[in-house]
Ligand SMILES: Nc1ncnc2c1ncn2[C@@H]1O[C@H](COP(=O)(O)OP(=O)(O)O)[C@@H](O)[C@H]1O
């Protein structure tokens with residue numbers, strides 16, 4: 001479990017009025033799919049950087065499976081347990097070839113050459129990236145590059161995987177393939193997902209949604225509770241997928257349609 005206790009954070013060491021995060025209290029379970037939502041600048045990325053010890057809380061504390069994110073003796077383990085896939089895969093790629101990219105992190109933690117080769121094949125299969133390990137990274141499409149970024153972190157067996165707007169540079173088809181791949185990989189090899197996005201459609205099946213606003217947790221709850229409150233969503237800069245929004249309008253007009261209707265149900269009531 002990740003335990004975030006009374007955390008406030010400033011990039012400027014706690015100067016008044018320049019807080020990126022304020023009074024955050026949250027536990028994230030090891031098997032959870034949790035989403036961080038909210039407008040730009042609301043603190044989502046800052047909190048992710050605190051979770052794997054890239055930045056340290058100005059106040060309060062964070063532990064990951066009882067390891068402190070600020071104890072130098074614990075940090076190497078924390079960084080392995082909590083991995084981040086960022087928005088732009090190119091900022092994350094370190095190898096010239098697909099195989100080199102995946103092996104980089106594994107060699108760093110001392111994996112033998114033979115095991116690395118097996119691991120590369122295993123993880124390419126896991127993320128359904130059907131390319132040769134000698135393939136040049138520069139020849140991959142955007143969607144393939146993002147799958148490679150996912151493969152390179154999954155090779156390290158994270159317990160908590162943060163996806164910080166990882167799909168925002170992908171077209172809708174590549175985006176939905178990436179999301180499917182992620183969930184398929186998670187079934188085979190469980191890990192918690194901390195999913196940061198502006199696309200609500202990607203988090204309809206999350207266990208919990210956390211809405212951030214101005215560096216604070218504004219609301220937290222199950223998707224079916226949060227995603228029926230359009231005023232709340234609008235105030236956090238979020239837009240419901242069309243079918244959900246339509247269902248809410250129909251409900252307001254007294255039609256007893258469910259909040260998450262199937263296409264058939266929508267068709268029937270329309
Ligand atoms: N490297 C940085 N240095 C100084 N301020 C930053 C830095 N990164 C983010 N901030 C500020 O911290 C606040 C939270 O930003 P961020 O965590 O990036 O939000 P989000 O990911 O929700 O868009 C914003 O006010 C932003 O301007």
Ligand SMILES: [Mg+2]
Pocket residue numbers: 044045046164
């Ligand atoms: Mg961000």
